[in-house]
Amino acid sequence: MRLLILGGNFNNTGGTERVGSMLANSLSEAGYEIMLASISYGDKPFFPINENIKIISLFNSPGRTLYRTPNIIYKIRSLLKEERIDTLIVVETMSVLFTLPATLGLPVKHICWEHFNFNNDLGNSGRRIARQLAARYCDSVVTLTERDKECWLQGTNHKSQIIAINNPSPFPVQEYVKQENTKIVLAVGRLTPIKGFDLLLQSWLEVNKAMPDWTLKIVGEGEDRSKLTNFLIENNLTDSVELVGNTDNVEEYYKQAEIFCLSSRFEGFGMVLVEALAFGLPIVSFDCEAGPAEILENTGSILVAQNDIKHLASSLIKLMKDDEQRKSISLRSKEKAKIYQPENIISQWIDLLESF
Template identity: 30%
Template sequence: MKISFLLHNAYGIGGTITTTFNLAQALAGRHQVEIVSAMRHREQPNFTLDPKVSLRPLVDLRHERKHPLHLRPARVFPAAEYRYRQYSELTDQRIGAYLAETEADVVIGTRPGLNVHLAHQAPERVILIGQEHLTLDHHSPRLRIALRRAYGRLDTLTTVTEADAAAYRRKMWLPGVRVEALPNSVPDPVLPAADGTAKVVVAAGRLVPVKRYDLLIEAFALVATEHPDWHLRIYGQGEEHGRLRELIGRLGLNNNVFLMGAAAPMEGEWVKGSIAATAADFEPFGMTIVEAMRCGLPVVSTDCPHGPAEIIKDGVDGRLVPVDDRDALGAALLELVRDDERRRHMGRTAQENARRYAPALVVEQVERLIDAARSARAGEAPAPVPPAASRIKRALVSEGFAARDAAYAMASGALRAVRRGRR
């Protein structure tokens, strides 16, 4: 089977790029896989890609930024989407041409605007899966209207958390479209796990306001006061760098808190720490949380929507604290800094619990979604959920999802015929 991912820019740095590369590489062991990058701005990707996965760009910004068609606004890519200004009539044409000519059996979109392209421009024979890496509540009302009109033409819509999947089922009218949570996968670590002895807290991600590194630094000041031999390393780059550097100086933490810049991959940095931390106001999933746990670190995180609470078991493999609460965050960090045995035990538990995000399990779930879409088109009942996928999907099983499968299959044949008339 040939599977194609449509990605905004495979040559940048970000969570969606990381998880797309991870999933594509895992699928490549059993399928023919390609990543199609709508844009390109440099010669090579920041992340190493398995040679089994082909990569091709559609618009090379190094040479086509001033192309006449790229100076005209996009018509297919929705205007309410966050990245609308980066798209154009040129991207409309190139994406449309790629979809018209693709030999893929399955095309997977990786952001709302690209999912709209799939809905309007992909040929009828292709299985269409739209991925949402943000959340429904994060989208503006205007964008939700555009997505509601387009998403009804998809076979499947995936979210990264059960909470967001439930929101789509509850708030969006998408008859015949399967909506399921598909967690991001993290490759099996190649380095020995952290042993919990290093006096280092590690954080990673874009240096942007929503990640609240200012709150983390202020919370870590409580740790440094009591344990001046502990350090906080923050990996990433972004607009907040200058402000965070000034805050570190103002709090007298120049010998304790370090802005390390970007690192890819992060595995070699996670294993140098003993605790991971995130202070975000909003986290659609929490890729860095899983990465850290797979490397043997307990994670102290704000309990923000939607991801952390679905990944971390509070008091078992990490700690969850209220959003925007510096003292609670500092206290949770101190709790693990003070107790060596508990910290190490929680790290070992985190490593074990995070195995549910191993690529093999997520690949199995993707294959099940594709098989279910094919069955639905044929009006057949889908195959039973495999045991491994069932472990990931325990929340859906508790909802009686088998009954939903049967109803979906019976209704989808007629709905597919209706969609043919809309294209």
């Protein structure tokens, strides 16, 4: 079977690009013939790609997507025909606006892979339209959680097969046992309003008063850096909070940490939670509409009402004070992490592909 996995730009460093690359590699290793295509740039993917995967970029220069729409559709259709593609996996719902007309009349199975929460369109009405079209005309829609699957089933006039397949963990379940209390709380993500690090820092004001010997490390980069830095300076938190920036060695930060915290305003899935589970970290997380509750079920980790910074602070403090609870959660986290190992996730993708 010849598969085309199409994304926006696989040169990017985001979670969508990471799991798209992982899927391409795993399906390639399972015997499928894979092409990995980006709509713009994408000629040098950031994440490792197996040598036998063909890498394609529809455009090698920037341009406004709206004005390129006819050309994008033409290029996708030409690629599908030239490469004799059997199945197309679209790694972003918005791109269905290009791929649906591109596949008209072709014997190509069409999968839309949703990476966001159905009830959040990121301020783009086109995404709402694309979701309705995908549900109606794609052969399958893959959501990341059962909760989001239900939203699709209830919120669309669907004909397609809508199924939930979790994202795979990029890290194996860790075997080591932490020998000492490092007194580090870790958060990972882009420094953007969506990730809610401003809320986390507000709660850290209370945490720091109660537990001044603990530190918070935030790994990631983004447009909110100056805003967050100013907050740290104004509130005398520079000694207890570190904005680490981007790193290509995030696993070292997971290994050092005692607790993981997710403060997002919303999530499509919560990839960092899956990563934290693999390292056996107890987690305190806002209960976003999709993602955290499903991922953290049966782990003993703590869910906090959305945007409740006082409860976030008190939950962190409680966990910091209870070594035994952290150890108990750690064991359960590693057990839950097994579900998200690539071999379990890829088998579900193969079942879907073979069902066609």
